[in-house]
């Protein structure tokens with residue numbers, strides 16, 4: 001059951017299990033934009049029905065914050081709509097009208113953008129922005145008035161998530177750029193977890209910066225992992241720091 005909760009003026013989010021991921025919805029007077037699609041085609045279909053009922057206007061498109069399955073898995077339910085995403089987001093597993101028959105690189109797909117794209121929803125506009133590699137190589141955000149959908153650039157359900165596609169050095173820079181766009185009253189909706197404010201994003205940026213500094217120093221000074229982890233003031237829980245240090249060591 002998909003339940004869209006009002007988060008700002010004609011901006012909603014729905015929490016989808018099993019990944020506790022936030023899907024988003026932004027409505028203007030002529031169309032609405034869905035942000036991310038859940039984990040499976042079935043969930044995508046449920047999400048679509050709930051989004052159309054909530055928005056009261058037709059869906060004008062779908063925005064994918066980044067290429068992780070819990071954000072892209074429902075795309076099959078939106079095959080007739082334009083799909084907007086950073087150019088680095090691959091055509092597959094995305095399946096949409098734009099992608100289906102295409103063998104051209106994702107950079108030439110109609111809904112893909114390099115840095116920015118503006119979408120007209122009638123009486124308001126949504127801006128999609130790429131802030132550089134961070135959680136993945138292709139995270140982008142959606143901004144509309146005082147609401148921002150930040151994807152997994154920002155996490156409040158738990159600590160930030162890392163994998164081989166993460167750019168630990170540039171993630172804090174992406175958040176620095178994001179901070180420059182936030183006002184005191186801006187609501188930031190993370191990829192997972194409750195909406196947060198500018199102070200939360202600033203704190204997460206500091207912690208990621210500290211983590212990168214720590215990972216770099218551990219590597220340069222050849223400090224054993226156990227020694228590095230054996231201190232009381234880590235920026236994130238021990239297992240998260242350990243995972244990041246291991247990833248950094250492999251770079």
Ligand SMILES: [Zn+2]
Nearest residue numbers: 066068135152
């Ligand atoms: Zn992710």
